[in-house]
Amino acid sequence: MHETDMTKALILTVRDWWESQPDRPNITKIHLMVGQFTCVEPAGLQFAFEVQTRQTFLENAALVIQDVPLVAFCHPCQQEYQPEIGRQYACPTCQAPMDDIRSGRELKIDRIEYDGAEVGNLTPNPATTR
Amino acid sequence: MHQTFDAALGIDLLHVNQAGADHNRAHFDRWGITCMNIMSSPGAGKTALLERTLEGLHQKLAIAVIEGDMTTELDADRLRQYGVPVVAINTGRSCHLDAKMVAGGIHTLEHQHDPNALDLVLVENVGNLVCPAEFEVGEHAKVALLSITEGEDKPLKYPIMFQEADCLLITKVDLAPYLDVNIEQIAANVRQMNSHCTIISVSAKTGEGLEEWFGWVRSRVQASPLAKTHTHA
Numbered sequence: 001m002h003e004t005d006m007t008k009a010l011i012l013t014v015r016d017w018w019e020s021q022p023d024r025p026n027i028t029k030i031h032l033m034v035g036q037f038t039c040v041e042p043a044g045l046q047f048a049f050e051v052q053t054r055q056t057f058l059e060n061a062a063l064v065i066q067d068v069p070l071v072a073f074c075h076p077c078q079q080e081y082q083p084e085i086g087r088q089y090a091c092p093t094c095q096a097p098m099d100d101i102r103s104g105r106e107l108k109i110d111r112i113e114y115d116g117a118e119v120g121n122l123t124p125n126p127a128t129t130r
Numbered sequence: 131m132h133q134t135f136d137a138a139l140g141i142d143l144l145h146v147n148q149a150g151a152d153h154n155r156a157h158f159d160r161w162g163i164t165c166m167n168i169m170s171s172p173g174a175g176k177t178a179l180l181e182r183t184l185e186g187l188h189q190k191l192a193i194a195v196i197e198g199d200m201t202t203e204l205d206a207d208r209l210r211q212y213g214v215p216v217v218a219i220n221t222g223r224s225c226h227l228d229a230k231m232v233a234g235g236i237h238t239l240e241h242q243h244d245p246n247a248l249d250l251v252l253v254e255n256v257g258n259l260v261c262p263a264e265f266e267v268g269e270h271a272k273v274a275l276l277s278i279t280e281g282e283d284k285p286l287k288y289p290i291m292f293q294e295a296d297c298l299l300i301t302k303v304d305l306a307p308y309l310d311v312n313i314e315q316i317a318a319n320v321r322q323m324n325s326h327c328t329i330i331s332v333s334a335k336t337g338e339g340l341e342e343w344f345g346w347v348r349s350r351v352q353a354s355p356l357a358k359t360h361t362h363a
């Protein structure tokens with residue numbers, strides 16, 4: 001259910017960006033980072049995205065979800081570890097509680113890819129230029 | 131020939147909700163109100179706890195309730211008998227409260243009652259263990275309830291609410307004699323991901339632990355930089 005709300009938020013944010021672009025480019029990919037320590041199911045998001053973008057400016061856009069693993073830092077041990085979600089969150093070495101989450105809480109629109117064939121004033125990103 | 135371009139956004143998906151939560155908190159701060167977000171799975175005892183809390187504290191603190199529970203107005207009526215303002219907000223089919231819904235509740239409250247006279251707003255969230263913790267509503271403290279009938283493993287399976295809680299209430303402890311449950315294990319499981327929250331075992335039925343809970347609520351209200359100088363007798 002909240003995947004629907006999250007998708008709405010995603011589309012509104014991307015639309016704001018799109019409308020701020022003078023040439024309203026054709027968006028091909030939206031890269032989203034979804035931490036494993038969030039309430040969001042990537043599959044649920046994909047489904048909601050497909051349904052909600054039909055016949056909109058995002059019809060041709062793919063949602064690319066990057067799973068971000070949960071990583072915590074144990075201060076007594078001075079090292080990172082990966083808690084086992086659903087089973088064990090304390091440090092496996094010293095049992096100290098998970099106090100410092102370094103990644104895994106992300107719900108972030110990372111970047112957008114778009115076609116710019118007719119565009120003059122933008123510099124292509126070498127990494128994604130074909 | 132097509133060229134692909136790339137725009138870095140780096141925008142949090144929940145930024146709109148976050149802005150709404152900040153808006154709500156600004157209202158509370160201006161009025162000198164402490165707000166607590168009460169969360170649990172369905173039926174863990176949020177409304178029962180609210181009833182006992184109003185009974186025990188309404189003469190000491192000026193309290194209002196924002197009822198986000200999808201249940202009936204009956205719940206709200208039960209709470210109104212303590213003479214406190216209760217605003218029931220329509221959550222539709224949402225599985226959690228968000229900042230915008232609570233904003234509606236706050237604005238209703240503001241029209242019915244002088245908010246400057248209030249010390250504490252208790253928000254009863256929708257019964258759901260998964261996502262309410264992801265949506266801030268403008269609270270100053272998060273309170274999570276877990277009833278002993280739910281099983282020791284729930285904090286491990288649904289960790290986010292427990293990781294974010296400032297206070298964990300282990301509820302319905304009067305039922306312990308009838309169940310095969312290890313209350314210490316519940317607390318230990320929550321401690322794995324939350325070393326700072328206050329953990330209190332309570333029963334809305336027998337009253338066990340309620341004084342300690344009231345003490346925690348009052349200390350949070352008083353510790354707030356916004357606490358009213360007036361005290362209710």
Ligand SMILES: Nc1nc2c(ncn2[C@@H]2O[C@H](COP(=O)(O)OP(=O)(O)OP(=O)(O)O)[C@@H](O)[C@H]2O)c(=O)[nH]1
Pocket residue numbers: 170171172173174175176177178179199200201256257258301302303304305332333334335336
């Ligand atoms: N034995 C016992 N039963 C309780 C206690 N607290 C609540 N209950 C019972 O548990 C059931 C659910 O309690 P509620 O207070 O309605 O729970 P809730 O969390 O508000 O439920 P939702 O709002 O529907 O999510 C009711 O039948 C209560 O009487 C308790 O301390 N002991």
Ligand SMILES: [Mg+2]
Pocket residue numbers: 176177178199201205254
């Ligand atoms: Mg209730």
Ligand SMILES: [Zn+2]
Pocket residue numbers: 074075076077078091092093094095096
């Ligand atoms: Zn360690």
Ligand SMILES: [Zn+2]
Pocket residue numbers: 153157233
């Ligand atoms: Zn407002």
Ligand SMILES: [Zn+2]
Pocket residue numbers: 001002224225226261262
């Ligand atoms: Zn939800």
